[in-house]
Amino acid sequence: MKDDQASFTAFMVAYMRAYHSTHETPKIFDDFLAYDLIPEEKRSLIEQYLTPWVKQVNDYEDTELCFNQKMISEFLMQGINNVASRARYAEDNLAKAIQQGVKQYVILGAGMDTFAFRRPEMLEKLEVFEVDHPATQEFKLHRLAELGWKHPAKLHFIPIDFTKESLVTALTSSSFYDPDVKSFFSWLGVINFLSRDEAFATLRSITEIAPTGSMVVFDYLDTDAFIPEKMSPQMREFKDFLLKIDEPIITGFNPATLAEEFACLGFQLNENLSPDDINGCYLQGRTDGYHAQEHGHFACAVVE
Numbered sequence: 001m002k003d004d005q006a007s008f009t010a011f012m013v014a015y016m017r018a019y020h021s022t023h024e025t026p027k028i029f030d031d032f033l034a035y036d037l038i039p040e041e042k043r044s045l046i047e048q049y050l051t052p053w054v055k056q057v058n059d060y061e062d063t064e065l066c067f068n069q070k071m072i073s074e075f076l077m078q079g080i081n082n083v084a085s086r087a088r089y090a091e092d093n094l095a096k097a098i099q100q101g102v103k104q105y106v107i108l109g110a111g112m113d114t115f116a117f118r119r120p121e122m123l124e125k126l127e128v129f130e131v132d133h134p135a136t137q138e139f140k141l142h143r144l145a146e147l148g149w150k151h152p153a154k155l156h157f158i159p160i161d162f163t164k165e166s167l168v169t170a171l172t173s174s175s176f177y178d179p180d181v182k183s184f185f186s187w188l189g190v191i192n193f194l195s196r197d198e199a200f201a202t203l204r205s206i207t208e209i210a211p212t213g214s215m216v217v218f219d220y221l222d223t224d225a226f227i228p229e230k231m232s233p234q235m236r237e238f239k240d241f242l243l244k245i246d247e248p249i250i251t252g253f254n255p256a257t258l259a260e261e262f263a264c265l266g267f268q269l270n271e272n273l274s275p276d277d278i279n280g281c282y283l284q285g286r287t288d289g290y291h292a293q294e295h296g297h298f299a300c301a302v303v304e
């Protein structure tokens, strides 16, 4: 992403959660606040990408828009399931973790996450840390002030660039973060944007600043999504689109070797959901034909 610009994909996924919340059934995740965080000009840009789907038009060869709009909009619509399901996956696991004594929730690459405002009752049990790229975080703080939303005392904002800084340094610089308290980390929609080494360095940091039993939930694309002969056509278009908006995705994990790799980092991989598993957990009963995104996986790992 660009150093001086809030992440556009952060607005896109917030839009997806908001869209899901207002238009889709059955409702997997109700992010009734997400629309508010998206400024009007970003909203209309996102809607422009979704237009082909909304209008149900089939032929875009003459469109003046520069991408294969239909495929991108299909991918975005498919992505809505993924984005709503992963948010639900994270917060379901968080609820279980709280019962096991977790007292800190660290949202890595938080973007326009609304947890702290949507679930104020949860802040009675948790300190919440939004850790994000400085440009995205600065935008969000500005937007929150513009909306006049009251800043909860137990919500803390920590800027970091995962490609340049260590999570250990960033988190421990906050006097509110306690490295001895069991913590829950979510890392949604971020890993693919980092190199494998950067992603692993941040994951390793978690084991250094969170005690045994702390957890991380994350989503990832499988390595097939990066192999031209194996990636779906929609994935190919979407990757080109992300490249054009300066947020290229570069890294996938191999689901078959993930448990071993996480063991080397100091985690036990507790769960590793495939697209079929995600369909089974969250997308039963859909009548619109959309299903879990090809190549998309969710996982949960525990610090050993």
Ligand SMILES: C[S@@+](CC[C@H](N)C(=O)[O-])C[C@H]1O[C@@H](n2cnc3c(N)ncnc32)[C@H](O)[C@@H]1O
Pocket: 001, 007, 009, 010, 013, 014, 108, 109, 110, 111, 112, 113, 132, 133, 134, 136, 137, 160, 161, 162, 163, 187, 188, 189, 190, 193
């Ligand atoms: C697709 S958005 C996901 C946002 C949020 N997790 C969600 O699911 O709504 C990607 C997020 O990763 C953050 N991000 C991307 N590259 C980053 C980097 N190098 N350092 C810190 N954050 C980064 C962006 O600022 C953005 O908030």
